Amino acid sequence: MKARSKHTPLSRERILSTALSILDREGLEAISMRRVGDELGVEAMSLYNHVANKAAMLDGIFETILRELPAPARSSSWRSALRKRARELRQVLRAHPHALPIFATRPAVTPASLAHVESVLEVLRRAGFSPRRALGALQVLAAYVVGHTIATRSPRKPDEDARPAYERLSEEHFPRVREAARVLANYDETKEFELGLEAMLTGLEAARRGHSSDMEG
Incomplete structure (x- = not known):
């Protein structure tokens, strides 16, 4: 059994805040009841008293982010x-x-x-x-x-990043793409x-x- 967390008592807000922190650091694939429980130092089953399932956790992350809006x-x-x-x-x-x-x-x-x-x-x-x-x-x-x-x-992961070589395109066949590519350097x-x-x-x-x-x- 994991040791009981000595920090703030477990709550929905604390669980969702922790889940968002994991997501920001590690990405969406890292989110699971077990992973959040590990981060909090509690058994994953303890989370179900506050968050029904992973879907509810994702809905809660959605809510937690929107709370940052003025x-x-x-x-x-x-x-x-x-x-x-x-x-x-x-x-x-x-x-x-x-x-x-x-x-x-x-x-x-x-x-x-x-x-x-x-x-x-x-x-x-x-x-x-x-x-x-x-x-x-x-x-x-x-x-x-x-x-x-x-x-x-x-x-994007390094091996997923696309770096089109626009400068290698034919100016004759792609004049507007080449033109647009020159604008991209200072694009806002x-x-x-x-x-x-x-x-x-x-x-x-x-x-x-x-x-x-x-x-x-």
């Missing part, structure tokens, strides 16, 4: 509110790149996570979005933030993120006013 602040418009939230979510996700697969594949489940969903839906509904369009706006915004962060921040991914974000907000504004293709069908 409290929603009053904004002059729905666009500024969503712009601010998208930037904040991107910053939090960039701080936990190993957690990106969780956000790409799992919905918000716990009440604490759903509170963030509720706050964004409330902003959109107050702005005049229908329930269906509000949900669509939330979904595409979250997908964009998570997807862009995966593309620019997702950890944050400006790219902002460009996509503004384009999305403009599209959502059109949808809100009913000028876009029908999202209600």
Whole structure:
């Protein structure tokens, strides 16, 4: 039997904090009830009194990361509110790149996570979005933030990293790729993120006013 931990008594918050710490250091593959129990100095069975299973632990990690978001602040418009939230979510996700697969594949489940969903839906509904369009706006915004962060921040193992030799391409057959490759040396991914974000907000504004293709069908 393992010695009982002499630190803070076991709790859901402590278990999830430990799981997040392991994930940040070692990656998602390292997360298991046994591994977290070992880190805490307790038997894995002890964790089940606070976290039902591994799925609940992943949902809890999702929640724990979202707790790092600032409290929603009053904004002059729905666009500024969503712009601010998208930037904040991107910053939090960039701080936990190993957690990106969780956000790409799992919905918000716990009440604490759903509170963030509720706050964004409330902003959109107050702005005049229908329930269906509000949900669509939330979904595409979250997908964009998570997807862009995966593309620019997702950890890669050395043997998985791709290093295209653009300079070896034929200028005759790939003139635009060669041109773009020269830009990459000084490329600003944050400006790219902002460009996509503004384009999305403009599209959502059109949808809100009913000028876009029908999202209600």
